[in-house]
Amino acid sequence: MDFFTVLDQIVILFLLLVVGYWARVSGALDRQGIQGLTSFLVRFALPAMIIESLQVPFTDQLLGQGEEVLLLALVFYLIAFVVAWPLPRLLGVTGLGSGTYQFLLAFPNVAFMGFPVISAIFGKGALFYASMYMLPFNLLIFTVGILMLKRTGGGLSDLDPKILLNPGVTAVVIGLIFFLTSFTLPGPIGGAVTLLGDLTTPLSMIVIGGVLAEMALKSIFSNWRIYVVSAMRLLVMPLLxxxxxRSFITDPLMLGVPVILAAMPSAANAVLLAEEYKSDAELASQGVFISTLFCIITIPMIAELVT
Known part of the structure; x- marks a missing residue:
């Protein structure tokens, strides 16, 4: 693994975050603009990226390997939810922020950072497995994840069935149908979907930077709970x-992909969905920022374990 390849990806994300920060400070981006970009990302760019990631030719071998990756992903999320659920009580947190801490721990940054890091470590051929890993990620982040962010006090708010029909879940279903039927989007449409999906990473980091700009600089670094959650996200989850x-997976690639993805910082979706569903977007921004800052140290350490 090339350490500087991983470093380059992280620096790129931070530079985009700085752009968003400066855009908000300079007034080029206001609160209404951040909310508008967030809605655009959640409703259009993210779904396009999901569909585009599954535009690969169907084969029986890929299907079999994809099923194995899906099973491994479900095992990971089972682990993540078991660890994350009691976290607010352990941290002494109540109210709206309790679910945000759970979200930050349970969901890694699979797409925005996971894809380029997986490609750097295992090669582009491994991206299909990362895409399959994203199926339960997207289904869970747009269902369980939203419920976490909407959590208040001692329980969850009433489940609105419309949550299950959100653009993220719809995109997963459409993308999976396209893969299973080997349907390829026609040239102009496929190109438009690809370009739209490519907007997700830069715009997400710009939104995070804009939200951070609305916070006092001291408050970004002064929350000790964020450091605890980040350490669990970056080290405990991948090691667990x-x-x-490793006790029942012998293929280095099949073991390496889920472990490396589990080592990613907190999902940038935390900020987007917290903004969209009126949760604690500032806390989510803190968690994404701090975990992304320290992953430059932890990702190479975890990569050495599986390569």
């Missing part, structure tokens, strides 16, 4: 995933 999976 590795310890459980």
């Amino acid at each position: 995933t590795w310890a459980i999976l």
Whole structure:
């Protein structure tokens, strides 16, 4: 693994975050603009990226390997939810922020950072497995994840069935149908979907930077709970995933992909969905920022474990 390849990806994300920060400070981006970009990302760019990631030719071998990756992903999320659920009580947190801490721990940054890092470590051929890993990620982040962010006090708000029909879940279903039927989007449409999906990463980091600009600089670094959650996200989760999976997975690639993805910082979706569903977007921005800052140290360490 090339350490500087991983470093380059992280620096790129931080530079985009700085752009968003400066855009908000300079007035080029206001609160209404951040909310508008967030809605655009959640409703259009993210779904396009999901569909585009599944535009690969169907084969029986890929299907079999994809099923194995899906099973491994479900094992990981089971681990993540078991660890994340009691977290607010352990941290002494109540109210709206309790679900945000759970979200930050349970969901890694699979797409925005996971894809380029997986490609750098295992090669572009491994991106299909990362895409299959994203199927339960997207289904869960747009269902369980939203419920976490909407959590208040001692329980969850009433489940609105419309949550299950959100653009993220719809895109997963459409993308999976396209893969299973080997349907390829026609040239102009496929090109438009690809370009639209490519907007997701830069715009997401710009939104995060804009939200951070609305916070006092001291408050970004002064929340000790964020450091605890980030350490669990970056070290405990991948090490726990590795310890459980290595006993019955012998293929280095099949073991390496879920472990590396589990080592990613907190999902940038935390900020987008917290903004969209009126949760604690500032806390989510803190968690994404701090975990992304420290992943430059932890990702190479975890990569050495599985390569």
